[in-house]
Amino acid sequence: MQVFKVFCKVLSKHKSSILIYIVIYLMISLIMSRSIQQTGELKFTKVSLKIAVENQDQGEVGKGLVAFLEKNNKIKEVPADQEAIKDAMYYQEIDYVLVVPGNFTEQFLLGKTEGILEGTAVPGSSTASLIENEIQQYLNTVNMYLKAGIDADRAVTLSSEDMEQQAAVEFLEESDAQSLPAGFYFFQYIPYVFLVIMILGLGMVMNTFRDKELAARNKCSAMSFFQQNLQFILGCILFTLGVFLFFMITAFCLYSDYMFSVKGLLSAVNALAFSVCAASVAWFCVQFVRSAPELSMMSNVISLSFSFLGGVFVPMDLMSDGVKQASKFIPSYWYMIANQEIQKVESLAETGGIYQSFLIVLLFALAFFSVGLLVNRMKLRTA
Amino acid sequence: MFFRLYIYSLKQTSRQKLIMFWSLIFPIILGTLFRAAFGEFLEEEVIFHQIPVAYVAEEGASLAFEETLNLLEEDNGLVKIVRTDGEEAEILLKEEKVEGIFYNRASAAEKGNVSLTVTSQEMSQSILSSILEQYQRVFHTMGNIGRENPAGIEAAVKEIGQQRQYLTEGGITDTPKSVMTDYFYALIAMDCLMGVSMGLQIAINYKANLSNIAVRRVASGTSRFGMLMPDLAARITIQFLCTVCSVCYLTFAMKISLGNKFGLLLLTTLVGSVVGIFMGFFIGAIGTYKESLKEGVCVCCMMLSSFLAGLMVGGMYRFLERYAPIVNRINPASLIVKSLYSLNIYEGYERYTQCMISLLVIAILLGTGAFAMIRRERYASI
Numbered sequence: 001m002q003v004f005k006v007f008c009k010v011l012s013k014h015k016s017s018i019l020i021y022i023v024i025y026l027m028i029s030l031i032m033s034r035s036i037q038q039t040g041e042l043k044f045t046k047v048s049l050k051i052a053v054e055n056q057d058q059g060e061v062g063k064g065l066v067a068f069l070e071k072n073n074k075i076k077e078v079p080a081d082q083e084a085i086k087d088a089m090y091y092q093e094i095d096y097v098l099v100v101p102g103n104f105t106e107q108f109l110l111g112k113t114e115g116i117l118e119g120t121a122v123p124g125s126s127t128a129s130l131i132e133n134e135i136q137q138y139l140n141t142v143n144m145y146l147k148a149g150i151d152a153d154r155a156v157t158l159s160s161e162d163m164e165q166q167a168a169v170e171f172l173e174e175s176d177a178q179s180l181p182a183g184f185y186f187f188q189y190i191p192y193v194f195l196v197i198m199i200l201g202l203g204m205v206m207n208t209f210r211d212k213e214l215a216a217r218n219k220c221s222a223m224s225f226f227q228q229n230l231q232f233i234l235g236c237i238l239f240t241l242g243v244f245l246f247f248m249i250t251a252f253c254l255y256s257d258y259m260f261s262v263k264g265l266l267s268a269v270n271a272l273a274f275s276v277c278a279a280s281v282a283w284f285c286v287q288f289v290r291s292a293p294e295l296s297m298m299s300n301v302i303s304l305s306f307s308f309l310g311g312v313f314v315p316m317d318l319m320s321d322g323v324k325q326a327s328k329f330i331p332s333y334w335y336m337i338a339n340q341e342i343q344k345v346e347s348l349a350e351t352g353g354i355y356q357s358f359l360i361v362l363l364f365a366l367a368f369f370s371v372g373l374l375v376n377r378m379k380l381r382t383a
Numbered sequence: 384m385f386f387r388l389y390i391y392s393l394k395q396t397s398r399q400k401l402i403m404f405w406s407l408i409f410p411i412i413l414g415t416l417f418r419a420a421f422g423e424f425l426e427e428e429v430i431f432h433q434i435p436v437a438y439v440a441e442e443g444a445s446l447a448f449e450e451t452l453n454l455l456e457e458d459n460g461l462v463k464i465v466r467t468d469g470e471e472a473e474i475l476l477k478e479e480k481v482e483g484i485f486y487n488r489a490s491a492a493e494k495g496n497v498s499l500t501v502t503s504q505e506m507s508q509s510i511l512s513s514i515l516e517q518y519q520r521v522f523h524t525m526g527n528i529g530r531e532n533p534a535g536i537e538a539a540v541k542e543i544g545q546q547r548q549y550l551t552e553g554g555i556t557d558t559p560k561s562v563m564t565d566y567f568y569a570l571i572a573m574d575c576l577m578g579v580s581m582g583l584q585i586a587i588n589y590k591a592n593l594s595n596i597a598v599r600r601v602a603s604g605t606s607r608f609g610m611l612m613p614d615l616a617a618r619i620t621i622q623f624l625c626t627v628c629s630v631c632y633l634t635f636a637m638k639i640s641l642g643n644k645f646g647l648l649l650l651t652t653l654v655g656s657v658v659g660i661f662m663g664f665f666i667g668a669i670g671t672y673k674e675s676l677k678e679g680v681c682v683c684c685m686m687l688s689s690f691l692a693g694l695m696v697g698g699m700y701r702f703l704e705r706y707a708p709i710v711n712r713i714n715p716a717s718l719i720v721k722s723l724y725s726l727n728i729y730e731g732y733e734r735y736t737q738c739m740i741s742l743l744v745i746a747i748l749l750g751t752g753a754f755a756m757i758r759r760e761r762y763a764s765i
Contacts, residue, residue, distance in 0.1 A: 017679035024683040028690050035702040086729055092704050115551040132550055137517065139549050141524050144542045148528045148535025158531075162523045167515035168498035169508075172476055192695075204675075292675045293401050293580070296682050301409065305416055313695045314420045317506045323419050344502070 003228050007235030010205045018201045022243070025193040026250060033185035049095040049131055052088070054078040059105020061142060064156030066100070068138050068163060073131070089122045096121055096131050109152060113143065138163055180343055183258030186251055187267045187339055191274055191332040192307040197243055198278035199285050199299035202236055206286040207295065236279055244275045266342045266354060273358045274335045277365040281306075281331075284372035287379065306332045331364035385613050392617030402580055406625035410574040411632050417570060418637050421563045433463040434507045437472035437481040443489040448497050451518055452485070454544075461510070476500070482507040485515070565693050565700075565720065567639050572719035573689035574629050575652055578622040578659025579666070579681040585614050586667020586677075589757045593674050607758060615660065622656040642727030647735070651726065654742050655719045659685075661749035662715065668753040692716035718742050 011018070051073050055066050069075060076094055079085045088094045099118040107116050119132060141162050145155030209215065209232065218228060248268055251259050258264045285298045307313050309323065310332025316324060327333045338357035345351055396402060438452060455461045465472075465481055472484045483501040490496075499515050501508045521543060528539050587593050589611070591601045600610060630652060633639045641648060666681050691714050693699040700717065703710045711717045722738035729735075 014675065017676045020676075020679050020683055024687055028687065028695075031690075032696050035696055035699060083731070086731075086734075090725065090729075090734060092701055113547045113549055115548060117550050118552075119550040120552065136547070136549060137520065140542070140545070140547065141520065143547070144521075144524055144539040145528065147542050148539040149532050150528065150535065154531070158524070158527050162520045162527070165516065165519040165523050167512045167519060169512050169515075170498055170500045172473065172500055172502045200679075291401075293678055296678060297401065297404060297409070300682070300686075301412060304413060307695075308416045308420045315506075318421055319419075 001231055002223070003231035004235050007205055007232060008238075010208045011201070011235075011239065014201075014204045018197070018204070021197055021200055022246065025196055026247070029186065029189035029193050030254075032189050033182065048073050050074045050076055050093065051096045051098060051131065052076045052078040052085070052094045053098045053100070055100045056102040057100045057104040058102075059109075060152045060156050061105040061108050061139075062100045064142070064160065065135070065138060068160050069098070069131075069135070071160075085120075089120075092122070094122075098135070105152070108139075108142075109146065113139070134163070181255070181258045181263070183251065183255035183264060183267065184339065184343055186255060187271060188336070189312060190247065190271050191278075191310060191312050191335050192303050193247070194243070194271070194275050194278040195281060195303035195306055195332075196299050198240065198275070198282040199302060200296060201243070202239055202279055202282040203286050203289065203295040203299065204292060205235070205239075206283065207289065207292070210286065236283075240275050240279045244272055247271065262345060262348055263342050266345060266351065267339065270335060270338045270342065270354075270358065270361075273361045273365075274331065277331045277335075277361050277368070280365040280369040280372065284368040284375075287372050287375040306330050309333070311336045331361050334360045334364070384609065388610065388613035389617050392614050393620065396581065396584075396618055396621050399584075402584065403625070405580050406574070406577045406622055407628060409577065410570060410626075410629040413570055413573070414567070414629065414633050414637060414639075417563075417566055418639070421566070433460055434483075434510060435463045435465060435481045436511060437465045437467055437475050437484040438487070439467060439469050439472050439484060440487040441489040444487040445496060447522065448485070448487050448518060451514075455514065462514070476502060483511045485511075563697075564640070565697055565724070567633060567641065568720040568723045569689060569692045569694040569716065570633070571626070571630060571641075571652060571723065572655060572692050572716035573685065573694055574626050575622075575655025575719055576659040576662065576685045576688055576716055577625075578618070578656050579663030579685050580678075581618040581622055582660040582663020582665070583667040583674075583677055583681050584663075585611070585618060585660070586664050586753065586757070587674060588614070589760075590667070590671070591760075591762050592671050601760070601762065608754070611754070611757075615664070618660050619653075619657055622660055623653050626652040626656055641723070644726055647726055648723065651719060651722050651739070654739055654746070655715070658715045658719075658742050658746045658749070661746045661753065665749040665753040668756040688714050688716040692720045712741065713745070715742060715745055718745075 051069055053066055053069065053075050055062050057063070066075065078097060078099070079088050079094075085094075085097055089097075097120040101116065101118070104116055117135070119135070121129070121132070138159055141159040142152075142155050145158055146152065150158070209218075219225070221228075248259075248271070251264075251268075255264075259268070281302065285302060286295075289295050289298055309327045310330045311319070311327065312332055316327070316333075316336070319327070334357045338354050338361070341354045341357065345354065438449070440449060452462065452464055456464050465475065467475065469486075472481070475481045476484055479502075482505075483499050486498050486500065488496050488498075497515060497518065499511055501511070525536065525539065528536050587597065589597050589600060589607065591597045600607070627649060630641070630648065634641055662684065663681050666684065667677055669677075690696075691699055691703065691710055694716075700711060700720070703717075711721070718738045718741050722735050722742070725734035725738065726732075
């Protein structure tokens with residue numbers, strides 16, 4: 001087992017840099033899953049915002065509007081001057097500023113509706129548009145009552161009631177209704193992290209073996225080529241499994257409930273399939289690399305592009321159809337599909353589609369391995 | 384001597400293909416990826432795909448909801464209705480041929496006659512649910528009017544679907560900003576911090592255990608500060624030029640609006656590049672560790688810093704402001720993002736200046752620390 005031993009030795013020589021990568025990327029994936037989980041949970045639930053309201057209007061409509069906003073949001077005082085408002089927005093102390101002018105009710109009752117309120121959203125905030133929508137709808141309703149000949153006081157009360165109406169949304173199966181478990185978000189970032197670690201870790205060792213003189217010496221040794229490769233592959237499997245187990249143990253410690261369910265099991269299998277694929281992507285990348293810095297360059301380019309296009313960082317809903325079609329040629333796309341499908345599964349009996357995704361990821365692994373092998377052979381021939 | 388060394392250093396750096404890749408090509412690749420990933424969102428007008436939805440109506444159910452749906456299908460093209468029966472609809476939903484099912488019942492159920500059934504909580508389902516919600520509200524309003532003043536219904540009905548703009552945009556800023564712009568700011572921040580690899584190279588050239596040129600430099604009688612200055616100046620120049628290239632690529636080729644204060648934008652990238660170079664220089668100057676380890680630490684620092692500034696997940700700033708605000712104050716990439724943000728959003732320059740001062744302080748601390756480590760370093764044996 002000389003080759004295997006050397007493999008381990010080379011690995012242990014680089015252990016500090018590999019460990020740094022593992023720890024940093026584990027941290028990144030934990031923070032990512034935490035922050036995404038928070039935004040993800042907002043769907044279908046009312047968002048509560050911090051709104052600064054300055055109501056100069058003494059009329060019923062103005063008061064009614066503020067009372068309506070107060071029900072679901074936190075109302076704050078408007079900071080004293082323009083600069084203070086900017087500061088509060090800058091540090092996210094308020095999400096929205098609403099100014100109700102003194103003659104608001106008067107104008108509203110007269111039927112003037114265009115631009116009679118002044119609202120400022122924190123630039124670039126996606127949630128602020130929700131509150132604008134609520135204000136618009138509320139005032140539309142009040143307006144309808146007024147047009148129907150109902151007096152302003154009553155219109156304001158009734159409108160507030162109407163706005164309480166919620167859509168009756170049901171889920172086809174009970175399992176659909178549950179918000180996604182924290183474990184799901186942990187597994188979402190696995191493709192990015194695995195690709196970086198595999199390309200860097202395995203790449204470093206493979207690169208050592210590809211050194212021209214070392215390779216030449218190995219070739220004329222007594223050990224058969226097959227034996228050498230077998231031991232080398234054994235080393236790769238060990239490293240891949242090691243990284244996989246490290247992440248799974250972390251998952252078990254953090255999300256034990258999730259990991260001990262069918263979903264957890266399938267997620268782990270999914271991650272395993274992807275780790276194999278990442279290892280063969282590493283083999284493929286090494287063929288084009290000569291030094292360690294080049295390797296870290298390659299790992300970043302490949303992992304980021306696979307993750308962005310595969311829907312790891314950006315939801316696939318946002319992508320255009322063309323990009324979506326193209327991303328089908330990327331293994332992380334299929335990993336993500338499987339990860340989403342797994343959340344719908346209750347028992348092992350209903351996992352048909354998921355196996356298909358596993359299989360596709362493994363086929364990608366085979367493809368990257370074969371192309372890597374081809375490039376390797378061609379380079380040997382020209383060398 | 385300064386200029387001669389400066390020119391040599393410029394030539395030497397620009398011939399290092401790998402470093403040029405990191406600083407010049409990588410941000411361009413990433414920018415293109417961003418563009419591909421959020422392509423539709425950046426076009427301002429989000430093209431919603433027609434959402435296929437099944438519609439199951441019981442006999443005798445109210446026609447009002449169906450009319451609303453027809454309106455949405457024909458006029459707005461927002462939904463695509465598949466009229467079918469209950470069983471068929473469930474099959475379609477399970478096969479994901481429709482995004483949801485609207486049930487319109489004849490007898491009033493607890494929450495009204497119409498309900499929506501879905502299997503997941505994605506964007507399309509949110510749109511369907513808000514359609515239903517608006518309908519329920521208007522339905523309720525009409526019911527109230529019917530009870531309070533039936534004669535007014537006709538006037539009220541005319542109001543349905545009227546688009547009124549009650550709100551005017553307040554005067555805090557007039558630069559429109561998309562949520563996605565933050566990703567590009569983070570990209571520029573990362574681009575600046577890419578200077579770490581160049582900075583590391585400078586330090587390696589003064590570490591006698593890591594490079595041959597350092598052995599010669601350490602042994603020579605010339606002041607190290609005198610040799611270091613042109614090196615630093617040259618790398619900062621190249622890093623800055625690379626950043627300018629990618630900013631130009633984003634603005635002119637990718638047509639991404641980064642604001643109209645181009646001069647100050649470039650000043651920010653200059654300061655950012657200085658911080659990037661000094662960060663690499665500082666990491667390289669620590670101890671006698673191997674180059675590959677330092678390289679790893681550099682890449683990790685750069686990635687972590689950019690990640691915390693929102694390169695991979697949007698909304699990081701908000702998240703950190705809530706749990707660890709200190710990170711936003713000292714993380715170079717966050718400071719770069721925030722300075723670009725304040726430059727384009729706010730009229731005054733106080734916040735911008737604040738960020739820039741923080742960045743300069745970080746640069747000075749890193750630079751002084753690194754030089755203190757390299758200064759008078761002696762080797763008993765290599």
